Amino acid sequence: ELHFVINKYSFEHTVYNALRGRRPIQPPEVPFELYLNETMEKTSKSCDLCNYQNMTAIDSLGRMENQYAYSAANAFKFDQWHSMFMPRQHDITKLTFEEMKDVFTLAWKWCQAVHKQSPSHRFPTILWDSLPHGGASQVHPHIHATLHSDHYYGQFESIRFASERYYRNHENVKEHRQKNYFRAIQDIHMAFNLTVSFNGITVLVPINVVLNDNELLLMFQLDL
Template sequence: MTKIELTKQMIESEFLSPLKGFKKEIQVTERRKDPLTDEWCRISIERATRPVQLRGKLDEKIIKKSSEKCFFCNKRVEKSTPKYIPSLVPEGRIKVNEFILFPNLYPFCKYHAVGVLTSKHFLPVDEIKSERWKDCLEGCLRFFKIVNEKNPNVRFPSINFNYLPTAGASLIHPHVQILNSTSPSVMTGLYYKKSWEYFDKNKTNYWQDLIEQEVDDERFVGRTGSVFWFTSFAPTCNNEIIGVVKGNVSSLLEMGEEEINNISEGIWRIFRCINRHGFGYNMVMFSAPLDEHLGHFFSLNIKIVSRPSLSEYYTTDRGYSEILHKEPVITVIPEDLARDLKKKF
C-alpha cells in the first residue's frame, strides 16, 4: 500500500462583523486538493449558517401536478416511451420486475437509455430500496452486454442518477440514465489517466489504497460486504460519498451477484442516512471499459452527492465558483458528515 497524500491549506479572513456588534471576527476557509485528480475545493464552514432567502419545503404541488402527464406512470410508460429495434432488443424494452429500460428520446451518446426505477411517481429517495437498485443493475448489465456484443467499439458504460429537478431531473418519477459510449466522459477519462499515473509511480491501485487508508480514518462511513463507503476528502458537492469495490472488480460487467447485492444495499443505506426531505441527489457509477480488465490500477466506484431541496424558490449550489472557476465551495465538513452517517449506517 502507498500512503495517499492529503493536501489542505487554511485561509484566514478578518473583518468587523455586524452580527457581533462590529467586533473583529476571523473566519477560516479550508482549501483542499483531491488526491487523485488534483482538483481543488473550498470548505467554508461559516457559509452553511448564512441566511438564505426563500428557503422552503418540498413543493408538494409540483409533485402532484407533474404526475398528471408523467410518461413513466402507469400504462403511459408502454405507450409514450421509445423502443429499441427488435434486432437489438427483441422485446423493445428491458424489464426486471418494476425496472423498465428503453431508449432516451433525446440521446447524447450512441446508446443512451433511460431506466424507470419504480412504478411509483414519487418516492422519497430513501424508500427506493435495495431490491429496486438490484433490479436496475441487472437490467443495465443486460443492456450493456447486448450493445457491446453487437457494437464492440461501444464500450464505455456509466449508470447515472439525477433525483428531483434541483439535481437536473426533468421528470420527478425516479429514473436512471444509462450511457454506453464510444469514448469515456471527461471525468471517467481523467480517472483512468490519473489512476494509471498513480499505478505507474507507486505500483499500487489508488482505489484499493484509498480503502486501506480511509477504513481507519475519520471519513469512513461503513461497508456493505466488499463495498467500502466514505466521505470525500475534497468534495465536489455537499454531502459527497464515495463507494469503492474492494478487490479486482474494475467494470460493471465484472460484477457478480455478490457485488450487485453489496452495491444495491450500500446505495439504499447511504440514501437512508443522508436523505433530508426534498433534497435532490446525483449519483454516478464509474466503470472501466466493458471489454477491459483494469483491476490492477482502477476499481469500480460510485459517487453520491446532495443538491438543493425542491422548494418553490430554491438557491442553486452551482455558482460562478463551481461553473466557471471549477472550484466548488462546500459547506459540509467531510469528517463531520462521516461521523454523523456512521451512527445511522
C-alpha cells in the first residue's frame, strides 16, 4: 500500500511504502566509530584549519575570533560574501555545546558585519557539511556562512517562497498575523506526534523527507 504526502506550497512530494523498511541494506565495511577514530587521528597532525594562522586567508572584514572559534576566508567562494567558521577542537566527536555555540555566534556576528557594510546583502545562509562522505574537503569541523543580495540558495529559497504563498493565500495571516507557514507545518507534525519541544525550540521529523531518511528539522523564533 502506497501513501503520498504532498506539500502544495513547497511542492515537496514523498511516497511511503511500508515494504521499503524491510529491504536489505549492506552494512559499512568499516564500523563508523572506528572510521571516525582513525580519520581524526590521521588528519590532526597536518590539518590546515588547526594551523589556521599560517594556512588560511582572511577576508576584508579581518580575522574574527572568540574563546572557542575563529574565522577563515574561503578560497573557493560560491558567492561574493562567503567565509568559514570553525572550533579550535579538531575532533568532531569531542565538540561541546559551548564550542559549537561560539562557532555559530561568530558566524552570525560576521553576517551582521557584512550586512552593515553592504546593506543589499540581506539573505544569510549557514551550511554545515561534515566529513568527506558529507562533502567536506576538510575533516576539521567547519561551517560556511554566506550572504546573497537577491535570494536564498536552492531549497532555502523554496521554503521562503512557500511561506510567502501561504501568507498571501490566508487573509487571517495578512490581517492578524495569528499564524504563518512555519507554525502550520509545526502544528501538522505535532498532530502526528512527530515533534519534541524544548526551551522554545521544536525538533520535528519531516513528513516530507527532502534529503534522506535520517533528516530532522529544527524550528525556533529568532528575535532580531
